[in-house]
Amino acid sequence: xxxxxxxxxxxxxxxxxxxxxxxxxxxxxxxxxxxxxxxxxxxxxxxxxxxxxxxxxxxxxxxxxxxxxxxxxxxxxxxxxxxxxxxxxxxxxxxxxxxxxxxxxxxxxxxxxxxxxxxxxxxxxxxxxxxxxxxxxxxxxxxxxxxxxxxxxxxxxxxxxxxxxxxxxxxxxxxxxxxxxxxxxxxxxxxxxxxxxxxxxxxxxxxxxxxxxxxxxxxxxxxxxxxxxxxxxxxxxxxxxxxxxxxxxxxxxxxxxxxxxxxxxxxxxxxxxxxxxxxxxxxxxxxxxxxxxxxxxxxxxxxxxxxxxxxxxxxxxxxxxxxxxxxxxxxxxxxxxxxxxxxxxxxxxxxxxxxxxxxxxxxxxxxxxxxxxxxxxxxxxxxxxxxxxxxxxxxxxxxxxxxxxxxxxxxxxxxxxxxxxxxxxxxxxxxxxxxxxxxxxx
Amino acid sequence: xxxxxxxxxxxxxxxxxxxxxxxxxxxxxxxxxxxxxxxxxxxxxxxxxxxxxxxxxxxxxxxxxxxxxxxxxxxxxxxxxxxxxxxxxxxxxxxxxxxxxxxxxxxxxxxxxxxxxxxxxxxxxxxxxxxxxxxxxxxxxxxxxxxxxxxxxxxxxxxxxxxxxxxxxxxxxxxxxxxxxxxxxxxxxxxxxxxxxxxxxxxxxxxxxxxxxxxxxxxxxxxxxxxxxxxxxxxxxxxxxxxxxxxxxxxxxxxxxxxxxxxxxxxxxxxxxxxxxxxxxxxxxxxxxxxxxxx
Numbered sequence: 209x210x211x212x213x214x215x216x217x218x219x220x221x222x223x224x225x226x227x228x229x230x231x232x233x234x235x236x237x238x239x240x241x242x243x244x245x246x247x248x249x250x251x252x253x254x255x256x257x258x259x260x261x262x263x264x265x266x267x268x269x270x271x272x273x274x275x276x277x278x279x280x281x282x283x284x285x286x287x288x289x290x291x292x293x294x295x296x297x298x299x300x301x302x303x304x305x306x307x308x309x310x311x312x313x314x315x316x317x318x319x320x321x322x323x324x325x326x327x328x329x330x331x332x333x334x335x336x337x338x339x340x341x342x343x344x345x346x347x348x349x350x351x352x353x354x355x356x357x358x359x360x361x362x363x364x365x366x367x368x369x370x371x372x373x374x375x376x377x378x379x380x381x382x383x384x385x386x387x388x389x390x391x392x393x394x395x396x397x398x399x400x401x402x403x404x405x406x407x408x409x410x411x412x413x414x415x416x417x418x419x420x421x422x423x424x425x426x427x428x429x430x431x432x433x434x435x436x437x438x439x440x441x442x443x444x445x446x447x448x449x450x451x452x453x454x455x456x457x458x459x460x461x462x463x464x465x466x467x468x469x470x471x472x473x474x475x476x477x478x479x480x481x482x483x484x485x486x487x488x489x490x491x492x493x494x495x496x497x498x499x500x501x502x503x504x505x506x507x508x509x510x511x512x513x514x515x516x517x518x519x520x521x522x523x524x525x526x527x528x529x530x531x532x533x534x535x536x537x538x539x540x541x542x543x544x545x546x547x548x549x550x551x552x553x554x555x556x557x558x559x560x561x562x563x564x565x566x567x568x569x570x571x572x573x574x575x576x577x578x579x580x581x582x583x584x585x586x587x588x589x590x591x592x593x594x595x596x597x598x599x600x601x602x603x604x605x606x607x608x609x610x611x612x613x614x615x616x617x618x619x620x621x622x623x624x625x626x627x628x629x630x631x632x633x634x635x636x637x638x639x640x641x642x643x644x645x646x647x648x649x650x
Numbered sequence: 651x652x653x654x655x656x657x658x659x660x661x662x663x664x665x666x667x668x669x670x671x672x673x674x675x676x677x678x679x680x681x682x683x684x685x686x687x688x689x690x691x692x693x694x695x696x697x698x699x700x701x702x703x704x705x706x707x708x709x710x711x712x713x714x715x716x717x718x719x720x721x722x723x724x725x726x727x728x729x730x731x732x733x734x735x736x737x738x739x740x741x742x743x744x745x746x747x748x749x750x751x752x753x754x755x756x757x758x759x760x761x762x763x764x765x766x767x768x769x770x771x772x773x774x775x776x777x778x779x780x781x782x783x784x785x786x787x788x789x790x791x792x793x794x795x796x797x798x799x800x801x802x803x804x805x806x807x808x809x810x811x812x813x814x815x816x817x818x819x820x821x822x823x824x825x826x827x828x829x830x831x832x833x834x835x836x837x838x839x840x841x842x843x844x845x846x847x848x849x850x851x852x853x854x855x856x857x858x859x860x861x862x863x864x865x866x867x868x869x870x871x872x873x874x875x876x877x878x879x880x881x882x883x884x885x886x887x888x889x890x891x892x893x894x895x896x897x898x899x900x901x902x903x904x905x906x907x908x909x910x911x912x913x914x915x916x917x918x919x920x921x922x923x924x925x926x927x928x929x930x931x932x933x934x935x936x937x938x939x940x941x942x943x944x945x
Contacts, residue, residue, distance in 0.1 A: 327910070332699060472801075473800075476780075604910070608905070619805075645711065
């Protein structure tokens with residue numbers, strides 16, 4: 209049983225690490241940690257007349273992320289005097305929410321990793337928002353459609369998107385120029401050529417990797433570029449075909465023939481020794497959350513970002529992720545919680561304030577039109593990528609299928625342990641079974 | 651007579667009072683959860699909504715869960731290599747450091763240090779040490795002309811790396827237990843053996859090793875239990891990759907329960923794991939069976 213304690217510790221550490229990576233760190237001094245930060249944890253919402261309604265907002269972002277949340281919460285609290293929101297940091301938020309959802313003590317607003325919706329919405333622990341949207345005349349068209357799709361279960365909407373992200377191609381301008389590559393790649397062929405030219409080996413030592421192939425989990429993205437989809441409409445895997453084969457062949461060529469990368473090259477390199485930041489990697493797929501980190505290197509790292517190169521038939525693809533806000537069914541003040549969610553996610557000024565505070569792309573499209581995003585050479589390619597980006601399939605077993613069936617088989621393929629045909633076949637068989645075993649239980 | 655039994659009763663009452671807090675905690679935090687988990691393993695419990703009785707469905711599903719059996723194979727492989735090496739190395743170091751000599755304590759402390767570091771922090775450092783291009787291990791190998799592998803990323807070496815890192819971290823405490831055991835071996839045994847002309851190897855074979863049986867039993871049982879519950883180090887070092895070769899049952903149980911909300915199924919998995927630990931421990935007990943009963 210002691211093991212569970214360490215399990216919890218691991219879980220909280222990993223979520224903290226996740227929050228750290230997604231949250232980025234805004235070096236600007238606009239966050240204002242007021243005395244609320246030090247005030248004691250969750251006091252249950254007291255209901256006495258005249259006093260403002262107190263709402264509890266749970267999130268698992270600490271450090272800079274916590275300050276960013278508190279900036280927004282303070283701004284909301286100042287904007288009116290009926291509702292008072294308090295941010296409560298829950299390092300192990302999801303586990304905590306599981307117990308709180310059934311035993312009372314549920315928060316009123318929850319910071320939500322959107323892909324979890326397909327798992328939690330069927331359990332009736334989230335409150336649907338469609339009625340609020342209709343009553344307040346909020347148009348769904350103002351949000352990224354894919355993000356809303358991820359927050360939807362059986363035609364009911366369970367939250368609004370707070371941030372959206374997708375991976376685009378980061379390239380080191382100097383390394384590309386030195387290797388005689390004039391323009392960043394726009395398709396698979398150009399990407400391969402540029403990767404070959406920028407790779408440098410010293411005997412058996414890889415000095416500069418042309419292109420990162422460290423994350424087999426990006427299969428989904430490549431499959432879209434090859435013109436495929438991960439799942440069929442009826443919830444089965446859909447990559448054991450020539451589209452999936454095209455991705456594996458491409459990876460095999462890059463890794464084992466062109467040798468532009470070496471397995472394990474980036475493993476364990478933290479932020480301070482990041483291969484791209486230190487000029488050991490010429491091109492890599494990454495998300496907007498890395499912009500802040502890479503910009504810190506200033507003149508030492510001259511980099512650019514372009515939308516993901518297109519596949520052999522001109523198909524484009526990237527995977528959209530991001531966070532949202534949801535209202536738990538257990539909240540005693542859902543109407544007030546909605547006011548807060550609306551204020552933050554569906555108001556141009558506030559969404560923009562959030563964007564500038566946290567350096568995230570907000571899910572509210574009118575805010576994207578601001579020059580802050582449109583005139584910035586780093587934000588622009590991400591905005592273009594978001595136009596074509598698709599969410600991960602909303603099947604509750606999807607992440608398990610990807611992590612336990614697809615990625616392990618692809619890793620075996622990358623290391624020459626099994627053929628492309630076997631890889632796809634095994635990934636399909638194991639994947640279909642995992643999808644079935646982890647399908648929705650109502 | 652009456653007064654003696656009265657005294658006994660009084661002593662018994664006091665004894666129960668003393669152990670009550672511990673027993674209560676044990677019951678609340680260990681016995682009750684175990685019983686509940688056993689019950690849940692026959693339901694589709696998901697924490698928030700369902701708790702319907704599903705008979706043996708979870709266990710039937712387990713039979714066909716290839717991934718779960720793969721993880722069992724992984725920890726079995728790990729255990730078979732890890733436990734003997736653990737005993738061998740910690741006993742070896744214990745014997746080396748079982749002297750009263752200046753500075754020996756320093757070495758004992760240094761050997762014990764890895765045990766004190768947090769598993770996650772230590773594993774993080776090892777990820778750097780094992781980096782294929784910039785890691786210390788491969789740099790050293792490079793000096794003697796060997797191109798080291800990508801330790802954690804290759805299917806051949808990933809589990810070996812985890813074994814080495816966990817060994818490094820666990821031999822310290824076992825060394826201490828062995829030193830205590832060695833100091834409990836009476837000197838007159840060695841003395842009379844020497845008089846009879848036994849050499850060092852014979853003395854180890856016929857005196858030290860049999861005398862240490864209870865210690866070895868303790869060390870091996872603890873490391874078997876620990877090995878089958880491998881999680882933290884494997885999680886930090888390889889996240890279960892590459893190709894599922896370092897995924898462990900505890901990893902799956904956690905994922906199934908907390909990420910997929912299938913607590914019922916996760917409980918069933920946990921019970922099978924507990925059963926496996928029991929079997930391994932019984933085998934171990936048989937192997938270690940000594941003349942004087944240990945348990």
